[in-house]
Amino acid sequence: MMKKITFLSVLLLLAACTTGTTGELQQFIGGTEGVTATFEPNTPPAEAFDGGYAPFDVVVRLENKGEETVKTGDTTIRITGILEPEFNLKSGDLTKKVNEELTAVRKDATGKVSSGNPVFVEFKNFNHVSTITGNALDFPLRADVCYKYATHASTLLCSRSNILNPEANGICEVSGDKPVANSGAPVQAANVKQTGRSANSITLSFDLTHAGTGRVYQEDTACDKSERKYEDSIFVEVETKISGLSCSRLDAAGEGKAAGIIKMFGPTTTVTCTQTFARASDAVAPISITLGYDYEERVQTTVTIKHAGE
Numbered sequence: 680m681m682k683k684i685t686f687l688s689v690l691l692l693l694a695a696c697t698t699g700t701t702g703e704l705q706q707f708i709g710g711t712e713g714v715t716a717t718f719e720p721n722t723p724p725a726e727a728f729d730g731g732y733a734p735f736d737v738v739v740r741l742e743n744k745g746e747e748t749v750k751t752g753d754t755t756i757r758i759t760g761i762l763e764p765e766f767n768l769k770s771g772d773l774t775k776k777v778n779e780e781l782t783a784v785r786k787d788a789t790g791k792v793s794s795g796n797p798v799f800v801e802f803k804n805f806n807h808v809s810t811i812t813g814n815a816l817d818f819p820l821r822a823d824v825c826y827k828y829a830t831h832a833s834t835l836l837c838s839r840s841n842i843l844n845p846e847a848n849g850i851c852e853v854s855g856d857k858p859v860a861n862s863g864a865p866v867q868a869a870n871v872k873q874t875g876r877s878a879n880s881i882t883l884s885f886d887l888t889h890a891g892t893g894r895v896y897q898e899d900t901a902c903d904k905s906e907r908k909y910e911d912s913i914f915v916e917v918e919t920k921i922s923g924l925s926c927s928r929l930d931a932a933g934e935g936k937a938a939g940i941i942k943m944f945g946p947t948t949t950v951t952c953t954q955t956f957a958r959a960s961d962a963v964a965p966i967s968i969t970l971g972y973d974y975e976e977r978v979q980t981t982v983t984i985k986h987a988g989e
Contacts, residue, residue, distance in 0.1 A: 706833060706860035708786050711890035712744040713865045714754065716824045716978045719799065723820055723980065727807065728987040731767070734806035739822045739978070741781060743795040746831075746862035749781035753827040755901060756800050760819035760979070766805040775800055781826070784863060807984045814986050821979040825902035830864035830970040834871045836883060836919055836954060838962045842875040850961045853881060865891025866913060868968045869947075880923075880955040885968065887913060887941065887948045896973040897940060911943040914971035915950060919964055923955035 722738040739756055743749060754777035763772055782795035837851035845853055857871040870886040889895055889911075896902045897912035904910070916938040917926050927950060929937040941948060 707831070707862040708746055708784055708792060709861060710745065710863035711865055711867065712863060713747070713828050713891065713893075713974055714741055714743050714745070714749060714781055714824060714826050714976060716741055716756075716822055716976050718822070718978060718980055723805065723982045725981075726983045726985055727805075728985050729807045729809065729811045730987045731806055731808040732987050734804050737802040737805060737820065737822075739800045739802075739824070741777065741798045741800065741824065743781040743783055745828065745864045746783045746785075747829045747864060748783040748795075749826050749828065751778055751780050752776055754781060755825045757823045757825075758802055758820065759823055760821045765807065765809075765818075767808045768805065773802065775802065811984055811986055816984050818982045818984060819979060820982050821977055823902075823975060823977050825896075825973055825975045827898060828864060828866075828972060828974045830866050830868065830968075831862040832859055832868035832968040832970070834859040834868075834885070834966050834968070836881065836921075836964045836966050837873060838881065838956055838959055838964070840960050841878075842881060842959055843878060845875075851963050859885065864970075865889065865893060865974055866895060866970050866972060868970065870949075876953060877955075879957075879959045880953055882951065882953055883966070884949055884951045887915070887943055887950060887970065889943065889946045891974070893974050893976040895943070896975065898971045898973050900973055902973050902975045908942070912940050912972070913943065914969075915939060915941050916967075916969040916971075917950070917952055918967045918969075919954055921954060921964060922957065924952060925955075926950060926952035 717740045719738040719740050722736050724735050727733040756775050758773040779798045785793045834857050837853050839845035854874045859871045861867045867888045867890050868885050869888045873883050876882045895911050897909045898914050900909045918936045920935040922934050924935050926937040928941050929939040932938040
């Protein structure tokens with residue numbers, strides 16, 4: 680759900696817009712992490728034995744370090760690097776849906792930050808029943824974690840009664856870099872710029888930036904790798920609530936709203952929007968940017984299977 684801009688936040692944004700300063704605002708906690716994954720200690724163990732003498736479990740610890748809660752069922756973990764029969768497992772044993780919510784990081788009215796509760800996902804009874812050739816054999820074991828996530832960002836749009844030739848010391852500056860606030864997430868909106876386009880319109884641009892360590896996929900595809908078009912594709916929604924908004928590669932989605940899927944080519948892609956005013960006036964309006972995507976993080980280790988002997 681998109682966060683509402685408080686009166687204090689608007690004042691902070693307005694001050695930044697008026698002075699022409701750039702950088703991050705403090706509307707959100709911020710950061711570039713979403714859900715992180717680690718193996719619990721000794722699960723898997725560094726070493727085990729063949730012959731069915733040393734069964735073990737794999738436990739993946741998930742923690743949401745961003746500001747978007749991941750709903751129950753929107754996270755999938757796949758154990759890769761090994762085959763089920765090699766460890767006496769059945770088909771499907773290496774994939775699990777996470778049946779718990781991954782709560783977001785939150786800040787209360789006093790400024791205290793609360794972390795989300797960790798979630799533990801168990802894969803049980805790995806057992807190398809067959810005998811290996813030689814004394815020891817290393818197996819890579821990786822957990823691929825795919826989850827549905829979103830970034831919420833906000834900035835301000837500046838309108839003047841004379842957009843192309845505004846009076847000095849006005850309520851805001853039409854042209855220049857604008858500050859932007861992002862919720863904590865691995866994909867960010869950055870480098871917001873605004874310029875006057877005509878007597879009653881302005882141009883606004885911002886970059887989509889992949890700032891995390893994982894991989895981006897189109898939302899609701901479960902990180903599907905079978906089609907290249909799903910990779911690096913992001914749902915983008917821009918909303919000003921002012922009629923006359925249009926954005927490159929996005930479709931009109933209502934009064935003052937544009938939305939659509941944008942494919943990133945490289946770590947940064949620019950989105951350009953035009954806002955036309957029915958009647959230009961001295962005013963500042965908040966702009967909301969929502970980015971939706973599936974995101975994949977990985978954690979990997981090695982399990983050494985030793986020959987147990989006769």
